[in-house]
Amino acid sequence: MTVLLFDIDGVILKPPHQLFSIQVAEKYGLSEEVLNRFFMGIFHQCLKGEVNIRDALAPELPMWGYPGTVDDFLAEWFEVDFVPNHEVLAVVDRLKEQGYPIHLATNQEIHRAGYLWERLQDHFDGIFASAHLGAKKPDPEYFQKVGEKLGEGDIYFWDDQVKNVEAAKEAGWKAFVFTTPEAILEVLEPEIQQP
DSSP: OEEEEEOTBTTTBOOOSSOHHHHHHHHHTOOHHHHHHIIIIIHHHHHTTSSOHHHHHTTHHHHHTOOSOHHHHHHHHHHHTOOBOHHHHHHHHHHHHTTOOEEEEEOOOHHHHHHHHHHHTTTOSEEEEHHHHTOOTTSHHHHHHHHHHHOSSEEEEEESOHHHHHHHHHTTOEEEEOOOHHHHHHHHTTTSOOO
């Protein structure tokens, strides 16, 4: 059976006008170094489900000058960065109607994974979030675990990051750097009936 997998940020979601992390930095006068210490450090443990992001943010937010709670921060972040690509979702819906199992394959900490799934679940059959798997793209372990859960069959995968696409190919997936919604259909054209 052929299964289709899509990354979320940069594929299913458009990049926001300005990333929330940049908005926070500008609003509270934070240096790139301060943000990188978090997002290039403990945040990666959050993405693998090793640390709860609420616990990771609790000591950071007062130092950043953020006036609200951790939950306020997360709610604001998730909302700002949720910009659906409706053209891609229309393609996903069309492919789902044709019987393809379609899943999300994404690096997300557990709370944003839940937020995104709640808003996208009508379009997809499941989500493979890094925090649930204990491994993140492009680690080979991520692709191995997803492959084991899906079982036998061809896996088609779209991501906006070349390193993730290359790692997926190493795992035996048919992987593509996302460009346009039309390009998704072109890849699958030999298999699907065009209207």
